[in-house]
Structure formats: C-alpha cells, structure tokens
Amino acid sequence: MSQEYEFLAEANIGEYITAHPELRQRIDGDNLAQIREIGDGNLNLVFHVLDNNGRSLILKQALPYVRMTGEGWPMTPDRARREAESLVAHGAVNPDLVVEVISYDNDQYILALEDLSDHRVWRGALNDGECHDGVAAELGRYVAGVAVGTSVLGQPRGEVADIAARSQNAELCVVTEDLVFTEPVFDIGRNTVLPDNEADAAALAADATFATAMSEAKWRFMTRAEALIHGDLHTGSVMVRGTGLRGETTESVKVFDSEFAFYGPVAFDLGALFANYAFAAARAQALGERERAEWALSLIEQTWQGFEETYLAGAKSWHETRLFDGAFAQRRIADTLRESALFASAKMARRIVGAAKVADIETLDSSVRAPAARSVLTAARALAAAWTEVSSVSDIRNTLSAHLLQ
Ligand code: SR1
Ligand code: MG
Structure with a gap:
C-alpha cells in the first residue's frame, strides 16, 4: 500500500505541533526536550x-496497516477517528475514568492525548506483581456507565441512532470476529502455540461444544447493538496510578485505546476483563504464587459488583421509564452475566492459540509456560460448556479456579 499521509517521526514532531494551534497551547513544539516512541500495542505509532x-x-497515529505485522495486513487508519470519538463519548459518561482527548487530526489520523506518564499500564503492573486495589471495581463502574450512558437506557433514541451510525466499525469488528471467535476453532494459518501445546490447541479446535459456543458468541457480537462498547478492554487498555501495594487504594484509573469501539454487547467488555x-x-x-492467583480471580467479582451496582443505580433514572422497569433491569443483569462468561471463554482461548498473545503468559519461563497456557485453554473450554448455566458471578470464578489453580 502506498503511503498517502506523512507518518510521525522524531524529525517532524516539533514542526507538526507548531502547525497545530490546539497543540501549541499545550506544549512548545520549537523547544522540545525529548521525543520517545513508546507504542507497545499491535497497531499504532505512539510518541x-x-x-x-x-x-x-x-501523539498517537494510526498507520494504514497493522503495526504488528506490517503492510501485509492493511487496516483503515480511520480507526483513529473512532477511537477519538469513543473516548470523548466514554469520558462524557465516566469523566474520571477515561484519558483526555486534546485534539484529533483527521488528515494524518493523529490523536493528541493527555500524558499519563505518572500512570502504568495495568498489565505491566500486574505482571510485576503489583495489585492496585480498587481498579477492577472502577472498571465495572466504567462498563456500566457506558452501558447506560451511550444506550437507549440513558439517551434519547434519536441521539443513540445518530452516534451508532457514526460509530460503524465493520473493518475492526471483522478483525475481532476472525481472531477472537473463528480462528481458535478454524486456523487459517495465523495461529501459533508452543510444541507442548499443540495437542491442547487441537483438542480445543475439535471441541464441538466450544465451537457452538463460539458461534453463539460471534452471532451476539455481530448483532447485539446495545451500547458504544470499548471493544478491546484488556488490562493493557487501562492505566493506573498509585503505590500498587495490596491494601492501598489506587489513586487513578484511566481507560484508553478504544479504536475497536462500536455498538455491541456490553458483556463483551466484561468478558474481556x-x-x-x-x-x-x-x-x-x-510462578507458585497461589494467594496472588486467587486474588487475581477475585477481581472478577470486584468488576462485576462495580458494574451491577452502577447499572442498577442508573436504572432508577433511565431515560425510558415507562417500560424499562426494575424487573427488566434484573433480567438484563442476569443475561449480561451469562454472556460475559461466554465472551471470557472466547477471549481466553484466542490469546493462547491466536495471532495476538499476552505478555502475562508469553513472558513466563519456558518451563512453566506450556502448562499455564494449557490451564487457560481447559478453563476456556469449561466456561464455554457452562456459560448457559451461569447464575452468579461465583459460578464464573469457580469454573476458572477449578482449571487455573491446580
Ligand atoms: C491485528 S490486531 C490484533 C489484536 O490487537 C488488538 O489489541 C486487538 O485485541 C486485536 O484483536
Ligand atoms: Mg489496543
């Protein structure tokens, strides 16, 4: 693909800032001290x-392809606009929980964002053994805010229709549909596993119950236009600030990186978490840290409680009150919980066998990595077999615990 716009680089960033008044107000482009490329995601340049x-x-710039693979995997740079608009929409309903958008440049697909250098990416903090108590509940609150505030529960129907039309994101949704739901079952040549996990991946692909569950998950992902969900809410899409010590409340939680946002099922974000x-x-x-493993699984309940409390509190002032009553809210809660188990199963399997992996597992020593990956796959299969029977959040935790904490 030919390059149709200038990519950011150390050599042109000062000039870029100086040419944009909204950036000049925030930083002196003629007097820069340091420029660092810090992108560690799969898709974009980040300075x-x-x-x-x-x-x-x-400054975050979308390339016209997937950074992880290069030009061989084209991807619309317009994803940066969707990220900018969804961050603003999510920030409007969760003012303290979303990174601030300074500006968006539609010519070069560049987002200017507040600097959160005093925060850490939560995945990195978790992998270093930090805890950041309170983050999981805040993320439940964030998902509930989005679920209500960007849907017909919290907004006039016409406004939701307008923003839903602007938020169509088929190209990135297809990436999710392929990588998360289809390819763990039908490998098209992008999957990879350790030699010791080849039998586990084959067993996953041959598991008819898992395949049916993934069909259901993909269908729901493609058809349930409930709210402007984040679409890629993993622990690498969250920044945290605080000591990271157990027992100390985290000072700040910021969600970012919502380029996969679209009108989809709320449970997809919960399942990702x-x-x-x-x-x-x-x-x-x-790593032999049993107590910490149990703590990590307790985050499921914390996120769920944050979600449920905020959702039910919001239900009292839902925009449409004539029909959407308390019993309906409880029904939505029960359905969302079950569906979050289904999506969690998909998300677990894809990060083990699929093209895009997670540092949590990838950075483990080779002596323990394959068994850890195997435990995630067996837990994903167990969840896929049990999701229709989930009636409380402890059902999800117990199913995962039985396979992950052996
Ligand atoms: C080609 S993009 C691979 C993955 O990176 C993003 O974080 C999404 O999870 C996507 O599936
Ligand atoms: Mg991302």
Whole structure:
C-alpha cells in the first residue's frame, strides 16, 4: 500500500505541533526536550513528547496497516477517528475514568492525548506483581456507565441512532470476529502455540461444544447493538496510578485505546476483563504464587459488583421509564452475566492459540509456560460448556479456579 499521509517521526514532531494551534497551547513544539516512541500495542505509532518547560503530551497515529505485522495486513487508519470519538463519548459518561482527548487530526489520523506518564499500564503492573486495589471495581463502574450512558437506557433514541451510525466499525469488528471467535476453532494459518501445546490447541479446535459456543458468541457480537462498547478492554487498555501495594487504594484509573469501539454487547467488555484476570491468575499460579492467583480471580467479582451496582443505580433514572422497569433491569443483569462468561471463554482461548498473545503468559519461563497456557485453554473450554448455566458471578470464578489453580 502506498503511503498517502506523512507518518510521525522524531524529525517532524516539533514542526507538526507548531502547525497545530490546539497543540501549541499545550506544549512548545520549537523547544522540545525529548521525543520517545513508546507504542507497545499491535497497531499504532505512539510518541511521548516533552518540552523544556516540563509540558508533555502523547501523539498517537494510526498507520494504514497493522503495526504488528506490517503492510501485509492493511487496516483503515480511520480507526483513529473512532477511537477519538469513543473516548470523548466514554469520558462524557465516566469523566474520571477515561484519558483526555486534546485534539484529533483527521488528515494524518493523529490523536493528541493527555500524558499519563505518572500512570502504568495495568498489565505491566500486574505482571510485576503489583495489585492496585480498587481498579477492577472502577472498571465495572466504567462498563456500566457506558452501558447506560451511550444506550437507549440513558439517551434519547434519536441521539443513540445518530452516534451508532457514526460509530460503524465493520473493518475492526471483522478483525475481532476472525481472531477472537473463528480462528481458535478454524486456523487459517495465523495461529501459533508452543510444541507442548499443540495437542491442547487441537483438542480445543475439535471441541464441538466450544465451537457452538463460539458461534453463539460471534452471532451476539455481530448483532447485539446495545451500547458504544470499548471493544478491546484488556488490562493493557487501562492505566493506573498509585503505590500498587495490596491494601492501598489506587489513586487513578484511566481507560484508553478504544479504536475497536462500536455498538455491541456490553458483556463483551466484561468478558474481556474476566479473561485478562484469568491470565493474571494463570501467571501467578505458574510462578507458585497461589494467594496472588486467587486474588487475581477475585477481581472478577470486584468488576462485576462495580458494574451491577452502577447499572442498577442508573436504572432508577433511565431515560425510558415507562417500560424499562426494575424487573427488566434484573433480567438484563442476569443475561449480561451469562454472556460475559461466554465472551471470557472466547477471549481466553484466542490469546493462547491466536495471532495476538499476552505478555502475562508469553513472558513466563519456558518451563512453566506450556502448562499455564494449557490451564487457560481447559478453563476456556469449561466456561464455554457452562456459560448457559451461569447464575452468579461465583459460578464464573469457580469454573476458572477449578482449571487455573491446580
Ligand atoms: C491485528 S490486531 C490484533 C489484536 O490487537 C488488538 O489489541 C486487538 O485485541 C486485536 O484483536
Ligand atoms: Mg489496543
């Protein structure tokens, strides 16, 4: 693919800032002290920019392809606009929980974001053994805020229709549909596992119950336009600030990286979080840290409680009150819980066998990595077999615990 817009680089960032008034107000492009490329995700360029007055910001640019693989995997750079718009929408309903968008440049697909250098990416903190108590509940609150605030529960029907139309994101949804739901069952050549996990991947692909569950998950993902969900809410999409010590409340939680946002099922975001808590638990277990593994699985309940409390509190002032009553809210809660187990199963399996993996497992020593990966796959299969029977959050935790904490 030919390059149709200029990519950011150390050499042109000062000039770029100076040419954009909304950025000039935040940082001196003619007097920069340091530019660092800090992108560690699969898709984009990300620069931390600091001037000599100590002012800083983040510039994030979408490339017309997947950074992880290069030009051989084209991907619309318009995803950056969707990220900008969804961050603003999510920030409007969760003012303290979303990174601030300074500006968006639709010509070069560049987002300017507040600098959160005093935060850490939660996945990295978890992998280093930190805890950050309170984050999981805050994320439940974030998902509930989005579930109500961007849906017909919290907004006039016409406004929801308008934003849903602007938020169509088929190209990135297809990436999720392929990588998360289809390819763990039908490998098209992108899957990889350790030699010791080849039999586990084959057993997953041959598991008819898992395949049926993935069909159900994919159908729901493609058809349930409930709210403007984040779409990729893993622990690498969350920044945290605080000591990280057990027992000390985290000072700040910020969600970012919502380029996969679209009108989809709320449970998809919850399932993504639950799956990532499962990775943290599998890692802790592999390192011989049983108590920490149990703590990681307890995050499932914390997120769920944060979600349920906020959702039910919001239900009292739902926009549509004539029909959407308390019994309906309880019914939505029960359905969402079950569906979050289904999506968690998909998210767990894809990060073990699929193209995009997670550091929680990948950075384990080779002596313990294959058994940890196996435990995640067996837990994912167990959840896929049990999701229709889930009636309380402890059902999810217990199913995962039985396979991850052996
Ligand atoms: C090609 S994109 C691979 C993965 O990275 C993102 O974080 C999403 O999870 C996507 O599935
Ligand atoms: Mg991402």
